Amino acid sequence: MVFQETVLTLPPDCDRNVVNEGMLVLADIGENSKILHIQTATNWVLELVQKYLTTGFTPDFLQEEAQKAEGWRQSLTLQSQELSRRFIEVEARREQIQNLEAKLQQEKELLESTIAQLKNSPTAPPI
Incomplete structure (x- = not known):
């Protein structure tokens, strides 16, 4: 598929008709936008019409399928948004836990320091 406007040159041996x-x-x-082979799309289009429109692929059916696909897309978008929201909540909680751990570590170190000072103090009662 060519996704952007591209100028292609026909090979010299191409049937100009x-x-x-x-x-x-x-x-x-092929590479460098060189046309390797070219043919009319008539048979390809007729085959698609015969294959899909004769087996129940009506415009109404296709519209229903498009609506289903849009519903799925919207559902996936909502799920993605919910997952993003939960991820942000988990990250916030993780940060809170880390802050609490750091605070507890500081308090533990302060208590250990206080206990060490009391043990080394000559006027301190034995613990």
């Missing part, structure tokens, strides 16, 4: 302005064609494109 295959390509007319406004005509739908299928082209195999």
Whole structure:
């Protein structure tokens, strides 16, 4: 597939009757946007019509499928937003826990320091 406007050059051995302005064609494109093979898309389109429109792929069916796909897309978007919200909450809680751990560590060190001072103090009662 060519996703952007690209100028392609026909190979010298190309059947010029295959390509007319406004005509739908299928082209195999190689490196450097070189056309390797080109053919009319008529048979391909007719095969698609025969294959899909004769087996129940009506415009109404396709519209319903498009609506289902849109519903799924919206559902996935909501799920993604919910997961993002939960992730932010978990990160906030993790940060709170880390802060509490740091505070507890500081208090522990302060208590150990106080106990050590009391043990080394000559006027301190034995513990």
